[in-house]
Amino acid sequence: MVNMRKYLLLHILIVSFIYIYPPVMLAEDGPQITLSSSYRDLSVYQVLLTSNVSIRKKHNYGFYGYSTIIHSYESNSINGDNVVIDHATGLMWYQSGSEKDMVLSEARQWVKDLNSRGYAGYSDWRLPTLEEAISLLDSNNNAGDMYIDTVFDVTQSGIWTGDENDSAGYLDGAWSIRFHGAYGGGNVCWVYDNATNYVRPVRSAK
Numbered sequence: 310m311v312n313m314r315k316y317l318l319l320h321i322l323i324v325s326f327i328y329i330y331p332p333v334m335l336a337e338d339g340p341q342i343t344l345s346s347s348y349r350d351l352s353v354y355q356v357l358l359t360s361n362v363s364i365r366k367k368h369n370y371g372f373y374g375y376s377t378i379i380h381s382y383e384s385n386s387i388n389g390d391n392v393v394i395d396h397a398t399g400l401m402w403y404q405s406g407s408e409k410d411m412v413l414s415e416a417r418q419w420v421k422d423l424n425s426r427g428y429a430g431y432s433d434w435r436l437p438t439l440e441e442a443i444s445l446l447d448s449n450n451n452a453g454d455m456y457i458d459t460v461f462d463v464t465q466s467g468i469w470t471g472d473e474n475d476s477a478g479y480l481d482g483a484w485s486i487r488f489h490g491a492y493g494g495g496n497v498c499w500v501y502d503n504a505t506n507y508v509r510p511v512r513s514a515k
Contacts, residue, residue: 341397341398342361342378342397342398342444343398343399344398344400344438344440344441344444345438345440345441346438346441346513347438348438348471348472348473349438349472349473350472350473350474350475350476351439351472351473351474351484352474352476353369353370353371353474353499356371356372356439356484356497356499357371357372359439359440359443360440361376361377361378361443361444362374362375362376362377362443362446363375363376363377363448363494364494365492365493365494366491366492366494368498370498370499370500371484371496371497371498371499372494372496372497373490373491373492373493373494373495373496373497374446374494374495374497375446375447375448375456375493375494375495376443376444376445376446376447376448377448378397378398378444379397380395380397380398380444380458381395381396381397382394382395382396382458382460383395383396384404384460387429387430388429388430390428390429390430391403391404391405392404392429393460393461394514395444395514398441398444399513399514399515400441400444400511400512400513400514401429401431401511401512401513401514402445402461402509402510402511403423403428403434403509403510403511404460404461404462405461405462405464405465405509406462406464406465406468406507406508406509406510407419407465407507407508407509408464409507410467410505410506410507411505411506411507411508412502412503412504412505413469413483413502413503413504413506414502416436416469416506416508417436419508420434420435420436420508420510423510428510431512433512433513434510434511434512435471435510435511435512436469436470436471436508436510436511437468437470437471437509437510437511438470438471438472439470439472439484439486439497441470441511442468442470442484442485442486442509443486443497445457445458445461445486445488445509446486446488446490446494446495446497447495448493448494451463453466453488454489455488455489455495456488456489456490456494456495457488457495461509463488464507465488465507465508465509466487466488466489466507467485467486467487467488467489467496467506467507468485468486468506468507468508468509469483469485469506469507469508470483470484470485470486471483472484474499481501481502482499482500482501482502483499483500483501483502484497484498484499485498485499485500485504485506
């Protein structure tokens with residue numbers, strides 16, 4: 310009888326400990342948020358349904374807002390090439406990106422050339438999906454008057470994504486992120502692919 314009481318008391322203590330002190334997710338345990346890595350044709354309506362986002366104001370081409378993901382950024386240099394690893398999403402970002410803005414076809418070629426050189430020892434760099442790019446939008450207006458964490462270079466004021474908007478009209482449209490924004494957030498918008506943006510490639514770090 311005494312042993313049974315001791316067993317029950319021990320069981321209650323263990324259960325109480327689990328509920329009071331839940332296990333902590335460490336960066337090394339893997340990404341906590343999984344973002345879409347496949348390119349899609351997205352309408353404005355679909356983009357307004359993006360998860361992990363605070364939308365501050367909608368407009369005809371997208372919205373102003375920021376990501377609600379709690380990031381765990383790590384700045385690193387690999388073979389002299391600067392990258393930013395986000396342990397929250399499992400993504401590795403080019404810390405800066407292209408030095409000038411360019412049309413979408415040039416942006417795609419820029420990434421191909423980057424892979425030919427093997428930046429940071431990798432050859433699987435790509436344009437981010439819109440969901441991945443949105444994750445970079447910070448809630449604070451930081452250095453360079455942009456909604457992005459200061460771990461990144463602020464030269465790239467807006468970046469291309471690999472997602473398109475084929476409902477844009479007679480010209481092909483593609484989604485982009487502008488880190489300069491309004492209403493308390495950056496600008497998520499589609500533009501015609503003859504517009505210009507910078508390039509900040511990404512790859513899966515895991």
